[in-house]
Amino acid sequence: MAAAEVASAGSAKFPLPAVKPVDRAMRARAERRLTILTKPLGALGRLEPLAAQVCAIQHSLEPELVAPVAIVFAADHGIADRGVSAYPRAVTGQMVQNFLAGGAAISVLARVEGMTLWIVDAGVDADCGTHPQLIDAKMRRGTHDFVREPAMSMAECHEALRRGAAVLERVGQGSNTVVLGEMGIGNTAASALLTHRLTHFPLSACVGRGTGLDDAGLERKRAILEIAARRTEIQDPLTLLSEFGGFEIAMLTGAILAAAARRMVILIDGFTVTVAAALATRLVPAALDYCVFGHCSAELAHRALLEHLGVTPLLDVGMRLGEGSGAAVSVSVVRASLALFRQMATFEGAGVSQKDG
Numbered sequence: 001m002a003a004a005e006v007a008s009a010g011s012a013k014f015p016l017p018a019v020k021p022v023d024r025a026m027r028a029r030a031e032r033r034l035t036i037l038t039k040p041l042g043a044l045g046r047l048e049p050l051a052a053q054v055c056a057i058q059h060s061l062e063p064e065l066v067a068p069v070a071i072v073f074a075a076d077h078g079i080a081d082r083g084v085s086a087y088p089r090a091v092t093g094q095m096v097q098n099f100l101a102g103g104a105a106i107s108v109l110a111r112v113e114g115m116t117l118w119i120v121d122a123g124v125d126a127d128c129g130t131h132p133q134l135i136d137a138k139m140r141r142g143t144h145d146f147v148r149e150p151a152m153s154m155a156e157c158h159e160a161l162r163r164g165a166a167v168l169e170r171v172g173q174g175s176n177t178v179v180l181g182e183m184g185i186g187n188t189a190a191s192a193l194l195t196h197r198l199t200h201f202p203l204s205a206c207v208g209r210g211t212g213l214d215d216a217g218l219e220r221k222r223a224i225l226e227i228a229a230r231r232t233e234i235q236d237p238l239t240l241l242s243e244f245g246g247f248e249i250a251m252l253t254g255a256i257l258a259a260a261a262r263r264m265v266i267l268i269d270g271f272t273v274t275v276a277a278a279l280a281t282r283l284v285p286a287a288l289d290y291c292v293f294g295h296c297s298a299e300l301a302h303r304a305l306l307e308h309l310g311v312t313p314l315l316d317v318g319m320r321l322g323e324g325s326g327a328a329v330s331v332s333v334v335r336a337s338l339a340l341f342r343q344m345a346t347f348e349g350a351g352v353s354q355k356d357g
Contacts, residue, residue, distance in 0.1 A: 014161040014254065017261035019286040027056035030341070037344040038352050044340060046314060047333070050292065051341035054334070057265055057290055058176065063338045065265065068177035068331060070115045070324050071167065071255065072099060072106060075123035075248035076142030078151065079228070080186030084221040086212045089142070089185045093126030095323075096183065100131045105321055106181055109328035115179065118171050122160065123247030135170070137163040139247045143190075147228045150243045151190070157242040157250055164254030168262075177265040179294075179331065180255060181324020182248045182272045185211070188299060191275040193225055193244040195301050198237070198278050199308045203229055208271075208300030237282040245279075252276035253283075260287035267334070269327040270297035270320065274305055281309070292334065294327030295319055 030052040035041060042048060054063040074096050080089040098104045099119045102111075110117035118135055121128045125141040128134060139160055143151035152160070172178060188210035196203045207222045232243055241250055253276045259266045260280070268277050268291050281288040288309065295315035296303050306313055314330045347354045 014158040019260045022056040022289040030055035036346045047337040050337045065177045067175040070117045070179040072181040073120045073122045073248035073251045074183040076125040077186030078145035084189040105325045106323040113331045122251045160250035161254035164251030165258035168255040168258040179267040179327045191272045206301040253279045256280040260290040267327040269324045271299040271302040294330035
């Protein structure tokens with residue numbers, strides 16, 4: 001599918017893909033193998049259930065990451081004009097150009113890990129031009145201000161989900177692993193409201209500093225989101241997404257569902273991508289087992305959202321950049337986990353005595 005076709009295809013209702021459960025029997029076999037490797041039980045910590053999870057996803061005791069790709073979905077938010085971010089919305093388009101020029105953190109990390117990096121214009125309030133790594137899936141130049149009206153229509157919500165799935169289908173050919181990231185000034189405001197409604201956590205506990213708001217800016221952001229939250233009491237995930245979401249969040253949600261349907265390992269980045277994962281798994285619960293959460297962001301509500309989903313992130317190093325950067329750093333952890341699982345000797349094979357008793 002060409003980039004232009006991603007942007008110009010029709011606006012039919014997005015059909016939820018069929019996601020098969022991961023292979024529980026294969027996970028059990030992987031867990032048994034982990035008990036006979038030359039190490040004390042559980043000595044590799046989080047790397048052990050990670051390897052078993054990938055075995056379950058891939059139906060194999062020879063798990064590996066094949067041609068991983070990184071996708072960053074970028075879009076602007078009408079709410080940003082109310083000063084909920086430390087940066088103006090023009091930065092979204094500027095950062096897209098930085099991604100394409102190779103100067104952003106995700107650009108560097110993609111090179112380090114040998115990943116192809118794709119940037120998706122989901123709804124940037126700028127002309128992003130053309131570039132071999134740029135996919136034009138623009139809905140329009142940003143969402144509406146959700147204090148006054150829904151961020152997008154339900155038809156736009158379904159179309160954004162479809163475009164996100166179409167992007168994944170296009171760039172995921174030949175790959176079994178995808179790293180997902182985002183860029184969008186104001187998207188932590190949208191993510192905070194979505195988290196509040198999905199989890200029923202107090203809104204004040206969901207609103208963080210985003211790109212670095214000072215105390216006054218944080219209070220302003222909280223007050224604005226309190227007003228927006230009073231506009232409607234809706235709860236179902238698609239209506240929530242249309243009311244408070246962003247085009248990048250909707251496309252991430254569609255991409256996660258499409259990747260799960262393709263039985264890919266899905267490396268989830270920070271707060272906003274985790275919100276998209278929460279939406280995806282509310283729509284199709286089986287998708288959660290395909291998600292590997294790369295890190296815990298320093299953004300206020302991310303840790304609580306991870307706990308709500310019942311998942312443990314691989315890394316916790318204080319990152320809060322977005323772009324897919326934390327997930328990209330975790331790729332090396334996943335590679336190490338799988339290499340250890342495949343290549344470590346067993347006690348019997350190495351002639352090493354096991355623990356007495």
